[in-house]
Amino acid sequence: MKIALGQLESGTDIQANLAAIDRFAASAAADGATLVAFPEYATYEKKIVDASFPAVAEPLDGPVCRELAATAARHGITLVAGVVETSDEDRAYNTLVAFGPCGARLAVYRKIHLFDAQGFGESAYIKPGPSTEPVVFEAGGAVFGLMTCYDLRFPELARSLADAGAQVLLVCSSWVPGTHKTEQWLALNAARAIENSVYVAGVCQAPPVSVGRSLLVDPMGYVEADLGLEPGVRSVEVSLRTVARVKEQFPMFRQRRLG
Structure with missing residues (x-):
């Protein structure tokens, strides 16, 4: 199956961000992808998280999510994107939402490890999200697990997703730049793939707000795709047979003695 990585350059113009998501979703669907993943804060982003984030936050049945659902349905593709969701207080949730090819909501993950x-x-x-339970969903015959940015530094979350059946981890991010940060981004995505025998799709915002370098890492740690620094979308094959083969070659889940 094919999945697509959509590397955005999101800003504060929500309608412009939604238009970019629609363009990239259309391109991914035309290329035969069954799922397209977009970064954290795909629909509203700034260099610094400030009071404007709760000010623009919406419920999951609000206009932004309705438009994302319509985009998924219009192009017949599963779509995952980061939104700013209202909560029951004056802070917002940093939320990933997955919509199926019919526009139905498949999964919601509220970021638990805040930066x-x-x-x-x-x-x-x-x-922070109120639940630490792993969030997985099925699309195109594969099981996907959801993580957001800073979550990547907490290996126990990736392991819980793999334990819950995830074959592909979607790490939707806006990785803050800094000394050695790109190297850490690349290394941590590869580590989560290798130690869990899964694909990891790290989808990031483009510079300057983030480091770019959206990538797909296979279960052996090989980088199948790297989008570099510019906004763009790329479709990549993932093989569930590869996941099963690597799990058999390295039967860590049967051999581990902790937990």
């Missing part, structure tokens, strides 16, 4: 690091304070304006 209070490197001088940033995401939790001042974003509320």
Whole structure:
């Protein structure tokens, strides 16, 4: 099966962001992809998370998610994107939403590890998701697991998704630039793939707000695609047979003695 990585350059113009998502979804569908993944904060993004994020937040049945659902249905493709969701307080949720090719909502994941690091304070304006349960969904015969950006540094979340049956991890991100940050981004995506015998699709915002380098890593750690620094969309094959073969070659899930 084919999945597509949509590397955006999202800004504060929500309609422009939605238009870019629609263009990339159309291109991915035309290329035969069954799923297209977009970054964290795909529909609204700035260099710094501030009070404007809760101000633009919407419920999951609001106009932004309705448009994302319509895009998925219009192009007959499963679509995953990061949105800013209202909560029950003055902070918002940093949320990933998956819509199926008929426009139905398949999964919702609210980021649990907020980026209070490197001088940033995401939790001042974003509320952590209330549940740490792994969020997986099925599309095109494969099982996908959802993670957001800083989650990548917490290997136990990736392992819980693999334990829940995920064959492909979608790591939707806006990875903050800095010293060695691109190297860490590449290494951590590869590590999560190798240690769980799964594909990892790390989908990132483009510079300057983020580092770009959206990539697909196979279960052996080989980089199947790297989108570089410019916005764009690319379709890549994933093989569930490869997942099964690597799990058999390295039967870590049967051999581990912790947990």
